[in-house]
Amino acid sequence: MSELAKTYEPGAVEAKWYDYWLQHGCFTADPSRVSAQRPAYSIVIPPPNVTGVLTLGHVLNNTIQDILSRRARMQGKEVLWLPGTDHAGIATQNVVEKTLRKEGAMKHRDDLGREALVAKIWEWKEKYGGIIIQQLKKLGASCDWSRERFTMDPEYSKCVSRVFVDLYKKGLIYRGKRMVNWCPASLTALSDEEVEMKPQNGFMYHFKVEVAEAPGTWLTIATTRPETIPGDTAVAVNPKDPRYTHLIGKHVKRPLPVQIPDEQKLIPIVGDDHVDFEFGTGVLKVTPAHDKADFEIGLRHKLPVVDVMNPDGTMNALAGESLVGLDRFEARKVAAEKLRELEVLEKEEPYQNNVGFSERAGVPIEPRLSEQWFLKYPSVAEAKACVADGKMKFFPERWAKVYDHWLEGIQDWCISRQLWWGHRIPVWYRGDEIHCDITAPEGDGWKQDSDVLDTWFSSWLWPFATMGWPEKTDTLAKFYPTTDLVTGPDIIFFWVARMIMAGYEWMGDLPFKNVYFTGIIRDKQGRKMSKSLGNSPDPLDLIAKYGADALRFGVMRSAPLGADILFDEKNVELGRNFCTKLWNATRFRQMQGGASEGEIRPDLLTSDDRWILARLSDAIGDVSTSLDEYRFSDATSTLYRFFWNEFCDWYLEACKAVFFHSGDEARKANTLAVIDFVLAHTLRIFHPFLPFITEEIWNSLGFNSDLPANQGGDTIMTAPWPKAFGAEELAYFGLDEVADRFANAKYEVVNLGRGLRRDFNIASSKRVRFVLRPNGELAPHDIEVLRILLNAEPLDVLADYAAPKGTPVALTPLGELLLPLEGLIDVTAERERLAKELAKVEQELAKVRAKLADPNFAGKVPAKVLDEHRQRETDWAEKHAQLTKMREALGAA
């Protein structure tokens, strides 16, 4: 047993133990150790962006995974927590391109060329790609780092090609020219999931067009996007709309682009059910190249597709002289201006509509016709069924509905991206020939598809591609399906749903059994963490300031299942304070001297010992249940309450009676044994939450000393997870309701005595005489505990004590507790105090009597409830009688 430093220094301790765990291979998973007695437990990390840095979201997510992993190890399971990173196509390429432009290394990616740019990104990845991994280590993450994976590792990349080819051959992947979500900033197509609808304030422009066949007849069209008029190839009305039916088949003169007057392009009026005649004017301009719905109308009516925009969102030559080269938003203003000049703009009113934004680049997307690769989702039925039938469980459960709803209406997934960083599509072209395979075709003249795949098209394979698939590895055999997945609900569609499909498609089984969805971390005002708001603290700063354990504890304490987390640094401070408390309680133990005295002797147990052992058993049970149900904040609260309020505030204080005043060496030794027993168990249930400080104390106090190496001897990591006491242990220690009730009664006496002090303004530090008129037997130990906790000097236990008139009295479960105030008795004050208490009792008594008097109540209520109420009445009535007697003894005012 080494002496503990005066204050806990997390920095040095954390580094020391993390190195120790690594050196001793504590995080390494070995499939050959898996057996019926040693079941497997596995988690794959949601791979963070390789160029990312740790955020509070990561802290939350990974602390939960670490808690689950560490507990599973203590439960004797073979644990694999598989870490790694994601190549994050768009984000990473953007970051690197931006840097290169800043450095002047290039203006546009074409200046460098594909090969050189990809090489630069790899360089960047080698240089900065490890940062987040190092940060996770600081947090204490017990990942098996020997298995760290990256989605662009050669082996992993092969898996990606393999599944592409497989799906292609199954006919689920196809290439087609379709409307996609185009990001004009990143210059790539996006999937539907990467588009976020946001309300935008704009204008609704009403302009009129003349019917060519009926000069003087004008139709008014409402649009938010006048800049796309040059791309209009029809005007549509609802065929059932009596206002316009007669015009179908005729043509209108399209006002833009402005050409020689009277020679404006004529476009047909078509009838289409899609047009809502309630909305706007009931006349819709149809721009097949720039709107998904319009494209469909175009197909139905065989309309030409006129694309008036460049990929970067600027207008092209087809938009006409006045718009060409302008950015789409600038062009909108100019187009409106042109309409005004032409005197066809009828009105322009403020209007709010929903516009799709590119999630990454933050700019409005453009619906755009382009040639892309699409995937018809595989194994959808299985993916749906496994959650619906409960084979896979979601926590909180309500996400199952969201998941189900999404699966109900999914469209094919656009998987090609016009980027260079990522997995290149394994398809080669030569003339009309097409070759799709894992390897390039033989022969000359083949050209590989230039696009890469959506990053999620690689990460959906994560649970098995990281374990050696397609080989039938031992790791896969033992650790797949994984046990738990911990992730944010924001990627339920991007990642979770797709992993489930992939699991069924290639492994024939679900990828994980339970999915825990974390909340979203917000600041204390409820706003999302964001860089621009600057409300996102750096977890590394918090670790430096408070310690990793404190950060973990603080975050877990405020993360209830199913709710968002309002982050407040106060919680981390609380975590630090808790660690300090743990540290100081341990120091107290150490100062009482002696190594662990070994076995507890039940015959020497005090009422306090029995009480704390019972509380410990409850805490173990509660924490275990909470963890089984993924209620981490409940587990944390239990730990906090048990250790601080029960162990420190009551038990350790009560122990002082033994250590400082009993002179009973055998009992002192036994008390030490109880403290050690409780501490040793407490450290174990704390360990998943507070890995560092528990390891430090475990070793410093020598709790490891007589344990086998693999059961807590080398490290607390392998100490068995404790169980709540069974009937046998409860009997052995003599823990029952009677014992609990007595200890609680004792503490109630203390509370009431302290209340008397307050009422008579006696400082808690001032030693005063208390007298107890007991209503039963009290052991010397219990009297001493009462004395210490009341800070009484002396505490006289006198059955026949005759108190001076006006002496303050508290009615306690163990008898009347009196506070004799020599020379200070204030009869009036005591009378007032009694009156106040009496009033309260009368109120309660009236309440319960009213209930009992109600014939409906007595007649209909279950016997048990009725008894409870009768007992309540008896108790209050008794108290009432005593108080009345006491007041009478004081005499009239």
Next chain:
RNA sequence: GCGGCGUUAGCUCAGUGGUAGAGCGGCGCUUUUACACAGCGUUGGUCGGGGGUUCGAAUCCCUCACGCCGCACCA
């Protein structure tokens, strides 16, 4: 528009039919020999509004309001 979640003490949240709770904060006292990152005490709520079921509702049902989150989306 459809669906989900939420609304309990100043704040964060427990509490799913039977005496409204915890932590933090606030306030007061205390530098009592583990701990002032502490101890002790204390303050504090018509449980979002309304209606219903029931002997009894924070809890079950209906309804409204407000907030948040998905999904869809009409130019």
